[in-house]
Amino acid sequence: MGWLVLAILFFLILLPLAAVIIQVLLPGVFFGQWNIGDLSLLLDVFTRPLWLASLKNSLYLGVGTTVFATALGCALAIVRSRWSFQTARLLDLAVWVLLITPSFILAQGWVMFAAADGLANAWLGWTWITSLVFSPEGLVVVMSLSKFPLAYLAIASALEWKVDRLGEAARLCGGSLWTVWRTVELPLLLPAICSGALLVFMDTIGDFGLPASIAAVFRFPTLPYSIYSALYTSPIRFDMAGVLSFYLVLLIVAAMSIQFYVMRKARFDVLSSRATRQERKTTKRGSLWLNIGCISFLLVVIGIPFGANLLMSISDTSSMDQGLQGLTLRHYEELFANGEALLDGLLHSLGIAATAGIIGLIVGFFVAYVLTYSPFKYRRAVDVISLVSLAVPGVVLGIGYIFVWNQRWLEPIGLLLYGTPWILALASVAGAIPIITRVIVGAMAKVPGQLLAAAQMQGASFVQRVRWILLPLIRGALVAAGLSAFGSSVFDLAATSILFPPDFMTLPVFINKAFEDLKFAYAAASTLMGGGLVVLIIVIVELLFQPKKWKAGRDHA
């Protein structure tokens, strides 16, 4: 199975990426040209001011955001799994919303809020907020508030099951609550924290939209920015994009090496037949504070970006100083008036995202299985490749997909996928694999291999073992993984904008076009519409697959 997984990942992710990186060595190799490229480009990162600055900025941003977002996500996940409070559901919902919203929309909201005559300034008189947000530190904060869901999800799904006896044993030996938490429970969470942190890191260094919008004011180029500028020039420098992507891959390898080092000798498979579902405590007084804290937090992470977008979508001009007179539902009317194009794009995107979610879930499950249980020799390679597509900008993978899937010899065998919707589904699967895999791995890490081995000795086949032991234990994580893949694929702009077949508009392309045509309000309106629909679908699917979780939440409330 290891080889199969490796082969799938190779075709989905590594091949297209390598197709771009190979441009450094052999530019034009896909067009039948045999020129040796200029390898000195590889070292140019140390001499070109832009590249050097991008590398430094990306590192600063990546490390800073990882630290804060992981701490935030971890704290929230622990609070969420420990205590029951009414607004907890909202927190879960907020996490999904943040996860699937394209970063350029979040950025737009923050900019509207914090700009010199934005909302904070005009309505609250907070003039200080402009210089605070539009600084490298502010960018880290905004990024952290947007990326923490990745860490939250990874850690929360690992907290689904608990084994009290380890903690109880420690308590019996006289450890205080704090000591037990610090020395037993926190270390047990380490795999989940690490994978959460990695996800945040990758997503941060690979993000173009957010830093580009917020950092525009104070010039803060990042690696994705430099990649874009290499592609957005003429003659197009695929080789430069290749070099910079190569550096992104190196950063991933470095980050993962750190992860391996941290987890080098630990064992984390603590779940046994004695595991129970995590019970949430309710306290009268505590729950009030928890609700207040939760609401204020949500006001910041959801309220600011989406509130600003909502206001934008119902205001007449882009300045916010007209008060109530400027409000209008005109943009929503427009949305329905020429709804055909939007509906078309939405249906295309939903179809592709659903395909990507399902295929991605299957692939992701096997990847996670190999990573967790298989003695496969090249597990580490699988691990690295499964994360690559998060950090490498979608546009790079998109170009790689064209190189790979648009070769003439593929046509007679029916595999000329470029120009068909299949290429979009494949690219979306590639984009979704990191999140799916990490979420499932986090959950699998707690299911010991012995459980499966015991079943195997009783004669259970692989299918039986998965069906009756593994799936029930990690069902929550599987649903979470599939839905996050679905949600983020709906809005995946970068890859689809370069791969969509003729006359095959997708939702993010549609939104982005509205944005580029300066129809900010219209763009905001269609985002909120599309996003609302996606959230609705996600809630329904969650209800279908995990009715208990919802009921439990309500019972406590």
Next chain:
Amino acid sequence: MNKKNRKPKWSVLTLLVSTSLLFAGCGQGSTTPAASGTDKAGNQPAASTTTGSAPTKEDKSKGEPLVVYLNDFDEIIGPMFEKETGYKVKLVSGNGAEIMSRIEAEKGNPHWDVVWMDAMPSIHKLGKDGQLLEGWTPNNAAGLTDFAAKLVPANKTYYPTGAHAAGVIIANTKQLPADKAPKSWNDLVKPEFQNMVGMADPAVAAPAYPFVAWFFQQEGMDKGKAYFDQLLQNGARVYPKNPNVAKALTGGEIKLAALQESNAYTLKNKKEPVEIIWPEEGAPASVRVAGIQKDTKNVEAAKAFIDFILDPKVQQQLIDQGEESYFEPSAKGAVAKKDRAANAKLVVADPEWASEHEAEIKQWFADKAVK
């Protein structure tokens, strides 16, 4: 454990090497028409794009729609063309850079028949590299204005359909009264406009390059650099794209901007407090041109398309109904928007010069912006 950690890198490397070998094989097998010109009969690029999508009706091109890559007018041009000529057409729209990336990446097996974009230097380069149909003159070329006729290249690989300002001066009148606004490009470096000016990044925004290219060609490389150096030292801010510039202007971060023409008029029509100023020396133009892919299977339909968009009636319709409607038409008889300034003067950087210096100028900006 350390040894184990090293493994992934080796395996990745092995994979990389084997990949490159794999590609090498493919490259050999798929010698391109662009490079050798032997594969005339080859495959049908347009046919492949229809795989998996809805079947097309019987039409002039026998079920094989014309594929047009464009960056504007996608909202109306398809039905207009189909109704008038009977040819089926499919569109791929995107921003200029995306479309150019696609064209470049598809070089071995192009999916497009016609490209129609306001990116003259880039398309000029396609023509020079032999990727466009050469030496064909559309019937409607006779009706080009003098301004437009001069822009047709000697090898006749593309034809202009209109031009608009890649940058006009636009001021936020709430913060800067119209009588205090600058009148020419040189005013922008004056101390009174310190920390007020914004512009789009030529390294990222497609229309921003034709804009800066004109300064560099007009003044020479050194003086061009000096001008933009002064501008940046005067506190000018560079935003990734024109919409970001527009946003910063209405948001009050900047009071003045060099903004792409249709963006500027969009703001004005949205009743934002802005004033558009056409500089005396002229606004650098971005020219929309159209060319045909050299090995297209849809030559007749492609030629019909180019002739169609050079028709004054069609250009008039684009002006009256299109979204990017503020431009100077290339066909005699078509009239620009009434509210477009009467003194709108366009100046154009020579495409040959502009495409030659593109990499150099863009990199200069990119590196400049970091410091």
